[in-house]
Amino acid sequence: MKHSAHGLLDEGLGLAMAAGSGLERSCIRPAPATDTIRMGRDLGPVERIEAVFSGNGFSPHRHDTYAIGLTLSGVQTFAYRGESRYSTPGNIIVLHPDELHDGGAGTDAGLRYRMIYIPPELVLEAGRRQGDSLPFVAAPVFSDPDLAATLAEVLHDLDQVPEELAFSDQIARIADGLARNALARPAMSKTPARSAVAQASAYLRENCNRPVSSQELEGVTDLDRYTLARQFRQLTGTSPHRYQVMRRLERARSAMLAGMPIAEAAFDAGFADQAHFTRHFKKSYGMTPGRFQVISRN
Template identity: 55%
Template structure:
């Protein structure tokens, strides 16, 4: 599969994101590996340390405006990706790397009638904090489209085999190299890591939110967990993890919802089981986060 991705670098690179589907390595398509003649679909690899990896194929508009709480970093295998990001229209061509920052709104579409095929990984901000030993905050890469052969090779290795989880030693190496590449292209104004006390407070809040994602968590609870007042807690949380405590909580609910969707659960039952007020509330948050409804997500998953 590495040869397939390397060959695709000469044929078409894209941009942004998606989530969800069954694990798998190669995707159906034209003999040249493009999305031409292939149905739209999404393939998802097994998750490793919270890192999701996907392959997607789209024609026309793939995603409506949405945002993630992770970095979205990837390679286009064929086609041209057009997307809106930070107030500007973007177009990514073969040979580039795509980097989207947490909580930045973006959409995505195929720029030609031939369609679009790409691979993407979604990297939780805390993995970058760990890679820097807690000495740095989060890098901000101002240009979402990057020409960097070394970065591209690293992502090729990370996105090579979607059928299995990377071994620990390989994953450690890839995270470290990705972190180095992101800081190399960052604008020098990345977030400050914060004091060790603040970092530990945020990580305690993160763990608490993960453990209690199916219910409403109050500001008073996080004050107790963090040892800071609610405003300092929220500020330090965003500084370290790139998003707010509330959005982090909602994202963990949606992560669980995707698992239940893949198991065939009904929307109403999933909404109740994951802490949403009702099916409409769940659907609204799903679409805002992934750029499509749960129904379309499931249809793409089945077609992959």
């Protein structure tokens, strides 16, 4: 059965609202005029945010996580996979890793939304019984009351670190929701090198502030660089190089949120210079480091 945007708001979010989620208040508040990004207090590699924008919020960019969220007020517009997309309150948005997109408010009333960013390897682990390929949801804006209720639950309180036991259940339910709405994907390798990719990912995270060579990863994983590149993309949705760049950006962004000057944060994260850092930051987050530092808060 299909649901309208308002129907989804009532049916999908209503489940979480009945449990006192508090998102119902967010849905009816008028959006303030000042652009802001509020960062959640999060567990592990998963991030949650609330963003408020008037006009264009992000220039075209891509990231290496699933971006899954709810439009809370206003009209959310973005270009994705060659088309202009629109989301209104109650709709679910799902953006696949490494897909180019922008974002902003579609009307003068502005826009408020909340989003969770989940690494693809966590989606794959949580949905392991679904297969060895990442779930691909072709329609980036859609209705699913059960998934909407789960998202309302996990996004309702950004000021508290999620309880680990509840969070594991929420991620599993999100993975199930993605699989439920995903298209069948072409058959991939029947024996993906999960262990090798996990070892490579861990090594890249631990050494994110310096260049890592293909030869190093070959030694860590016992796979040749080309096999590793294919397996890495199959299981994470991106390349080893881009994975490491994103970990560097996360390190620099955390330092900036803690008050470190942009140039120092860039150097600490292993970027050659501030210009190099700024290019990567804008490509991945859709805005310059300076603008991010101005509008963001923990």
